[in-house]
Amino acid sequence: MNFHAVRAIYLFELARSRRTLFQSIASPVLSTTLYFVVFGAAIGSRMQPINGVSYGAFIVPGLILLSVLTESVSNASFGIYLPRFTGTIYEILSAPISAFEVLLGFVGAAATKSMILGTIIFLTAQLFVSFDLVHPLWALGFLALISITFALFGFILGLWADGFEKLQIIPLMVISPLTFLGGTFYSIDMLPPLWRKAALFNPIVYLIDAFRWTFFDFASVRPLTSLTMTLAMLVACVAVVVWIFRTGYRLRS
Amino acid sequence: MESVLTIQKLTKTYDNGFVALKGVDLAIRRGEIFALLGPNGAGKTTLIGIVCGLVRASSGKVTVDGFDIAENYRAARRKIGLVPQELSVNVFETVWDSVTFSRGLFGKASDPAHLEKVLRALSLWDKKDSAIRALSGGMKRRVLIAKALAHEPEILFLDEPTAGVDVELRRDMWAMVRNLRENGVTIILTTHYIEEAEDMADRIAVINKGDIILVEDKHKLMRRLGQTRVRIALTAKLEKIPDGLFDRPLTLSPDGTCLAFTQMGESDARDDSLARLLKTLVARGIDFSSVQSTQSSLEDIFIDLVGKSR
Known part of the structure; x- marks a missing residue:
């Protein structure tokens, strides 16, 4: 195991977000704050509590994930796309480092950033609403699992993309809408039966539902089912990554 | 090695x-x-x-x-x-x-x-x-x-x-x-x-x-592929190359004022042919005004090789 190399990539990636601190941390925190102000404080005060939880508190887990999902994908995809685009990837390809170690560096750094971001949004939310965290260890576990899964997905995206447009289109046009429709602002139990059934095809529903369960101890889908779905997504991403490295797809001609 | x-x-x-x-x-x-x-x-x-x-x-x-x-x-x-x-x-x-x-x-x-x-x-x-x-x-x-x-x-x-x-x-x-x-x-x-x-x-x-x-x-x-082209400008026109002037192929320009020959190998190779030729010219009273030598560079060799392999 080339620990020096994993460390080098990991630190390089974290340094990259230090250079782009506003984009990586400040901007998601600002947009989340706006959601709290609008939906939590302004509109939320007119809404009835859901399962005994105030609306402002109810949306917290979903809002954390909204940022964590998009940032995991963006960070990891930019992390690997940028060296491909600028040509500096030659150094990684010529280094005595395995595909797994490359992945560990890039995905590890992206997931770390997402978890830091999630924690910052969690703390920011505390300023606006009071809420419990019933299963803190599960919350941390889910956050880690989700961050890693979506960082892996971002890594795949960064390899697949052949332009900056494709990099931005997936978080913007796929992840963001699915997260909105995945129950960030409502419980899927509030939907008409047909729509509720349709929502179950949205994988992000399970993530938000499980994450919300760790906060408030209630769920629309059984937490174990959600955990299985999350793990399945992780396995799917790992499988694609393994295939990429086996074939050298978009890395080695 | x-x-x-x-x-x-x-x-x-x-x-x-x-x-x-x-x-x-x-x-x-x-x-x-x-x-x-x-x-x-x-x-x-x-x-x-x-x-x-x-x-x-x-x-x-x-x-x-x-x-x-x-x-x-x-x-x-x-x-x-x-x-x-x-x-x-x-x-x-x-x-x-x-x-x-x-x-x-x-x-x-x-x-x-x-x-x-x-x-x-x-x-x-x-x-x-x-x-x-x-x-x-x-x-x-x-x-x-x-x-x-x-x-x-x-x-x-x-x-x-x-x-x-x-x-x-x-x-x-x-x-x-x-x-x-x-x-x-x-x-x-x-x-x-x-x-x-x-x-x-x-x-x-x-x-x-x-x-x-x-x-x-x-x-x-x-040494193998390098060449040095030597040209000697004569002060008086020659009708033809005098017999026994040189033991190597020598050419005379059409106007009869320039003798030339090609030396193989690197320029500093221990080849005294030019000196011998000059001495012979002096001995036979054939006067010359200048001696010019051009070496082929690696570039010429390279162009030649790549050209041949086309």
Whole structure:
């Protein structure tokens, strides 16, 4: 195991977000704050509590994930796309480092950033609403699992993309809408039966539902089912990554 | 002499069907400066790419100091440093961070003293805290070399290192290359400036259309294929070449005022034919006004070889 190399990539990636601190941390925190102000404080005060939880508190887990999902994908995809685009990837390809170690560096750094971001949004939310965290260890576990899964997905995206447009289109046009429709602002139990059934095809529903369960101890889908779905997504991403490295797809001609 | 890099029957066909290498065999000796010459698209960069891990070979075998680049890629790659042709470097980083990253990537524990030595040798030490984007093109090229040397490689690949580089930097760079060779580093370079290969290299290979068409010691090559054309301008016109004037094929220009012959081999070869001819001319009272000799350069040899293989 080339620990020096994993460390080098990991630190390089974290340094990259230090250079782009506003984009990586400040901007998601600002947009989340706006959601709290609008939906939590302004509109939320007119809404009835859901399962005994105030609306402002109810949306917290979903809002954390909204940022964590998009940032995991963006960070990891930019992390690997940028060296491909600028040509500096030659150094990684010529280094005595395995595909797994490359992945560990890039995905590890992206997931770390997402978890830091999630924690910052969690703390920011505390300023606006009071809420419990019933299963803190599960919350941390889910956050880690989700961050890693979506960082892996971002890594795949960064390899697949052949332009900056494709990099931005997936978080913007796929992840963001699915997260909105995945129950960030409502419980899927509030939907008409047909729509509720349709929502179950949205994988992000399970993530938000499980994450919300760790906060408030209630769920629309059984937490174990959600955990299985999350793990399945992780396995799917790992499988694609393994295939990429086996074939050298978009890395080695 | 012992080989540090062995390439056997190496082929590469790209997905689009382009055949870049057609069964290359090459052995690089430890500690030599080896120049790989070839026109654009000859396969130089593909060859380097395969050895360094950027390109997958279609077939064939490459070993670096005995380690197979596929089966034992870690051990093989640790020994290699690559300076790419393009100025590919993360411009937002500082010079110091960039070389530190390179060393870590190649699995070496940090060693600020070594990195300082490398940066000083490349006149980059006072720029170590500058962001790379603030450096000139030549300085960026130095950074790439520093990155390639950060992990103390035993073999250094320089792919067109002096393309677009000013005279001063070229001189510095070659001084550094010689210095590295003195420290036992094997250097493999590709260049368009053939006079550089002529100045620097111990051995020269010529690659064209995916085939190595020649590998030879530079001096032997110059002796074997180099020519010196000697022309003697006469003060009075000659009708024909006098009998027994010279023991080599001699030509007389149509106007009868210029004698010429070709000497084979390197210019400084111990060949006294010109002196003998001049003495004979003096003895026979044939007066001349000037003697001109032109040597063929490696470039002429190269153009000739590549032309023939077309």
